[in-house]
Amino acid sequence: SQQGEEDPQALSIQEGENATMNCSYKTSINNLQWYRQNSGRGLVHLILIRSNEREKHSGRLRVTLDTSKKSSSLLITASRAADTASYFCATAIIQGAQKLVFGQGTRLTINP
């Protein structure tokens, strides 16, 4: 698997339901970030969680980080049609010059 691999690749749910996306990574990290991309647009930063943090909230977003399992999850509660987008995790790996390594993304579709 790659550094920063999201699961599932695609997710389709009904409006009002909760959406959960997962990210797994291989090497030790300083922090992990989640970004959103609406179709064909630039990525927008959602939340950053540091390696010594376990959970973080921002509005309807909840991110968890389990460094022992090298995994993170992004929960979007009470989903809305406007949440339809691709979601990427980005890992700030400890070794290497590249600052952030992005995963392949989860395509989330919220059905009205």
Next chain:
Amino acid sequence: DSGVTQTPKHLITATGQRVTLRCSPRSGDLSVYWYQQSLDQGLQFLIQYYNGEERAKGNILERFSAQQFPDLHSELNLSSLELGDSALYFCASSVGDSQETQYFGPGTRLLVL
């Protein structure tokens, strides 16, 4: 609006040609990053500049080059273009040379015919 601007928004050109993509980072940001996003490759890191100097290199082809100018704007030059270079090219910026938040521009959509 992230504060990062990219021009042009769209570019259509032919194989073998050369193009220049331009990026202006957010005010005060010293780092500029270039990424390529295609359907089959996802978001690929190309190169990073920090305060005018190359800081990190990713999967950037030898046909591609970049630079960051004294006013901190950056240009990505793509030459001897091939059909496979068709993609979205994003520029991002951050305050320093660290692993904190990156702010992305709207991208340049390049189509090579």
